[in-house]
Amino acid sequence: MARIGLIICILVISLLLDQTSSHTSKLKSRKHSKRRVKEKDGDLKSQVEKLWREVNALKEIQALQTVCLRGTKFHKKCYLASEGLKHFHEANEDCISKGGTLVVPRNSDETNALRDYGKRSLPGVNDFWLGINDMATEGKFLDVNGLAVSFLNWDRAQPNGGKRENCVLFSQSAQGKWSDEACRSSKRYICEFTIP
Numbered sequence: 001m002a003r004i005g006l007i008i009c010i011l012v013i014s015l016l017l018d019q020t021s022s023h024t025s026k027l028k029s030r031k032h033s034k035r036r037v038k039e040k041d042g043d044l045k046s047q048v049e050k051l052w053r054e055v056n057a058l059k060e061i062q063a064l065q066t067v068c069l070r071g072t073k074f075h076k077k078c079y080l081a082s083e084g085l086k087h088f089h090e091a092n093e094d095c096i097s098k099g100g101t102l103v104v105p106r107n108s109d110e111t112n113a114l115r116d117y118g119k120r121s122l123p124g125v126n127d128f129w130l131g132i133n134d135m136a137t138e139g140k141f142l143d144v145n146g147l148a149v150s151f152l153n154w155d156r157a158q159p160n161g162g163k164r165e166n167c168v169l170f171s172q173s174a175q176g177k178w179s180d181e182a183c184r185s186s187k188r189y190i191c192e193f194t195i196p
């Protein structure tokens, strides 16, 4: 009887051990599959993020194409004239919200392109804002990105407004020459968009 008891006891212990080990291996495989699911989730997430980036890049290209079609294209830039009058800051913000900046002619070719486009898109308008100002330091004219402007095209006796006039206008009657003006004046403007 004692032997049978011993055998039963050994059987029970071995059964228990077997169950425990199978439970552990089940847990292990569950952990593995959880990890696999996590990895799959990560892959999907990065794929979705990549697709979003591509969609946004396409949206930007499409927006730029729309701007170039509505406005005009010159070399690696597109120009788009404003609908209404705005203070310098509002005009600047409007251009930024469209993905561009207030226009800055960098040479005489761009000046001529702007004269032509200005006459066509803003008929009867003599002057419009450029993305140039000396708000930070009087007499030191910077573009809207805060960089010094190397091409300067001042009209005779300009700039002459000192601290009262810190923003710059493009003048059609002065053949595209510049003058300084109070930034709070309401003027038409042209936004510039760089083609990547």
Ligand SMILES: [Ca+2]
Pocket (backbone or CB within 6 Å): 134, 138, 139, 161, 162, 163, 164, 165, 166, 167, 180
């Ligand atoms: Ca000034």
